[in-house]
Amino acid sequence: MTEGPRNPFIYKPQLGLAPPAKMPGVNEPCWCGSGVKYKKCHRDRESKAEANPFADSAKMRTASKKGRCLHPDSGGGHCGSTAIGSHTVQKNGGLKAIAEEGHVLTTFVGFEDIQKANGAPEPKRMGVNDASTFPGFCNKHDTELFAPIEGSSLNLGPKEAFLFLYRSHCLELARKRVVVGHLPTFKKMDSGKPMQAQFAIQDGMRAYEQGLLLSLTSMEAEKxxxxxALLSENWADVHYCQVEFDGLLPLTTTCGFYPEFDWDGNDLQDLSDLSQPGLPLSFTITSFEGYSSAILVWRGPQDDLRKQFVTSFLGVSDAEKAGRIAAFAFEVSENTQIKPSWWVGLPSSVRERLIAKTAHGTIVAQPEASAMKDVAPLTSPLAVKSVLTSWA
Known part of the structure; x- marks a missing residue:
């Protein structure tokens, strides 16, 4: 078991950009690798006005609310309709079950919130109409496609599991596209900075860009x-697990993630090994008929490290499962919605610890194997009501 650096693009800056031995000529390509002439890029940038990260963040937030429907039409292309704010967790089930006065708290915060809070922002209050939404699908496709997992009850099978997986993948892809689209803006964040700071910022941005583009390419291919599979209704390689509790967890979430450790903290995959493609899992916490479920889904071989991850969770004692999975939501998902009174009622030290978990795996903090054993204290104990796996 190790807790060393995991992401080479974040934690190994020697893979990035070295300061130039000498400045290029005014008509030569800029040292930062932009491909633009030096005189139109970094020349005299230290004397220019400092970048405004808050204004840039507002532009990115606006862009993140716009998009085209991601559903493939029957001809194999893509629906040309404008996307609505598609919920990643059903509004009338999972969200309303934890909402208070029509609102929840969310860990999906803006760049300015992160900056102002020095990397550890409090969850923000948000109405259930807007919580957990992204510009994923037009109204027609959103309603028709996800009807099997949007009702008051759930009968989980391969098709339903695929829909949980598909929605989480589209969420991650849509948000990744927005970030990649704003890379040129990010690269100008060194405006007004001294030369040495420019080198450091561009070094980090070069590495960040490489990681983003690799990830986006992989996600586009998977989409x-x-x-x-969706058009042919082929669910043959879909594998899933549902753990249902005997009450409500105080949160919901949907995301896609790459499991690096199992629930005992053992290594599963090294994301710094670029010769091996990362193996993703879809993770959802929502509720049906007043009972919360944790649902994990993947496509591909049944018996790989993802099954190992799931079976290690099943090996966690039933008395701890609910608290462990609730803490895990903060570890891997920026799309977690929280019951306000539960959050306010937590000791400040617990809130700080859960907030700190949201930064794991980012440029702020590396992921920690020991974090897999964290427990979020619940208002009342929850027992396991049922377990369903596709391989049982």
Whole structure:
């Protein structure tokens, strides 16, 4: 078991950009690698006005609310309709079950919130109409496609599991596209900075860009493959697990993630090994008929490290499962919605610890194997009501 650096693009800056031995000529390509002439890029940038990260964040937030429907039409193309704010967790089930006065708290915060809070922002209050939404699908496709997992009850099978997986993948892809689209803006964040700071910022941005583009390429390919499976209704390689509790967890979430450790803190995959593609899992916490479920789904071989991750969770004592999975939501998902009174009622030290977990795996903090054993204290104990796996 190790707790060393995991992401080479974040934690190994020697893979990034070295300061130039000498400045390029005014008509030569800029040292930062932009491909633009030096005189139109970094020349005299230290004397220019400092960048405004809050204004740039507002632009990115606006862009994140716009998009085209991601559903493939029957002809194999893509629906051309404008996307609505698609919920990643059903509003009338999972969200309303934890909402108070029509609102929840969310860990999906803006760049300015992160900056102002020095990397550890409090969850923000948000209405259930807007919580957990992204510009994923037009109204027609959103309603028709996800009807099997949007009702008051759930009968989980391969098709339903695929829909949980597909929605979480589209969420992650849509948000990744927005970030990549704003890379040129991010690269100008060194405006007004001294030369040495410019080198450091561009070094980090070069590495960040490489990681983003690699991830986006992989996600686009997976989306195309999933579109084919959706149109042909081929669920043969879909594997899933549902753990249902005997009451309500105080949160919901949906995300896609790459499990690096199992629930005992053992290594599963090294994301710094770029010769091996990362193996993702879909993770959802929502509720049906007043009972919360944790649902994990993947496509591909049944018996790989993802099953190992799931079976290690099943090996956690039933008395701890609810608290462990609740803490895990803060570890891997920026799309977690929280019951306000539960959050306010937690000791400040617990809130600080859970907030700190949201930074794991980012440029702020590396992931920690020991974090897999964290427990979020619940208002009342929850027992396991049932367990369903596709391989049982």
């Amino acid at each position: 195309n493959d999933m579109d084919g």
